[in-house]
Amino acid sequence: MLAGLRRPDAGSVTLAGADVTAMPAARRGNLIGYLPQHFEPAWDYSVRDVLALGAGRVPSRAGLLDALAREFDLESLLDRRWRRLSGGERARTLAAAVLVADPQLLLADEPGASLDVQYRIALLERLRVEARRRVVIVVMHDLELAVRYCSRLLVLCQGKLVLDAQTDRVVADPRLDATFGVRFQRVPIDLALGPLLPTSPFSR
Numbered sequence: 001m002l003a004g005l006r007r008p009d010a011g012s013v014t015l016a017g018a019d020v021t022a023m024p025a026a027r028r029g030n031l032i033g034y035l036p037q038h039f040e041p042a043w044d045y046s047v048r049d050v051l052a053l054g055a056g057r058v059p060s061r062a063g064l065l066d067a068l069a070r071e072f073d074l075e076s077l078l079d080r081r082w083r084r085l086s087g088g089e090r091a092r093t094l095a096a097a098v099l100v101a102d103p104q105l106l107l108a109d110e111p112g113a114s115l116d117v118q119y120r121i122a123l124l125e126r127l128r129v130e131a132r133r134r135v136v137i138v139v140m141h142d143l144e145l146a147v148r149y150c151s152r153l154l155v156l157c158q159g160k161l162v163l164d165a166q167t168d169r170v171v172a173d174p175r176l177d178a179t180f181g182v183r184f185q186r187v188p189i190d191l192a193l194g195p196l197l198p199t200s201p202f203s204r
Contacts, residue, residue, distance in 0.1 A: 002137065003034040003107055015105060029057045033103030035094055037110040041082055047093050048078040054097030061100050068096040071126075073119075087114030095123055099130070106136045113140075121195065124149045143180075144196055147171055148189075155179055 001008050004020035013020045015031055023031075041050070051069065055062040069075050072092040077085070085093065091114050098106070108127060112120030127136050128149050140146050146153060146167075153170040155163040157179045163170050170176060177183050189196060 002105075003032055004028045005034075026057070030101070031104050033098040033101060033106045035098050035106070035108040035111055037113060039090070039094055044081045044083050046079050046081055047074055047085070047089075050082070050093050050097050051078075051100065055100045057101045061102060064100055068100050072096040088116055088119060091115050092119060092123075095126075099126070104134055106130055106134055108136070108138045110140055111138060117195065120145075143184075148191060148195070 001013055002020070004013070004023060007021045015023075020028065020032070045053070047069075051065050051074075052062070055065055069078060072095060074089075074092060074096060077089060077093070080089075082090070091112065095111070106127070111127065112123045115123065124145060127138065130136050131151070138146075138150065150167055153163065153165070153167050154161060155170060155176065162179050163173055163175055165173070171186065
């Protein structure tokens with residue numbers, strides 16, 4: 001609904017004072033960047049084609065394609081067809097195609113779910129940088145990465161909003177444990193380091 005792909009049963013979603021679902025598709029495409037978890041194009045495009053389609057929404061951004069291909073490690077894949085890409089390669093291609101249009105609002109559904117860890121971290125780092133100058137809304141199940149990279153968390157359970165606050169307040173709230181049915185360990189970590197990799201107690 002935030003992307004304007006479905007109309008809400010009640011209420012409305014507005015962006016820049018306009019109803020998102022009533023916007024022409026071209027206008028919506030200029031304002032909103034949507035990175036879905038799964039995407040199957042109608043034709044078997046090459047990586048170069050997908051990037052060009054993304055840039056086509058804002059022609060002045062077309063000159064950035066080469067830089068994005070380098071950033072997302074796509075240079076060797078530019079002529080490869082979509083059906084021959086791995087899940088991670090597809091995710092990187094989509095991320096580059098969405099970001100090249102420089103949208104005001106960026107929506108990402110499970111970004112990096114199919115990526116190797118180094119690409120997943122790089123993508124989340126990029127989204128955190130993007131959040132300094134645009135609204136970035138991310139759906140994800142990895143709590144450790146959500147805490148590390150997001151400034152505000154909304155916790156949903158069976159379609160209902162349980163928590164909505166700054167990340168440190170959500171982490172400290174006992175309702176977080178109750179929502180997931182576990183007892184979380186709260187351990188200070190150095191955010192400058194990589195993701196947490198606990199030592200198994202069974203290996204001692």
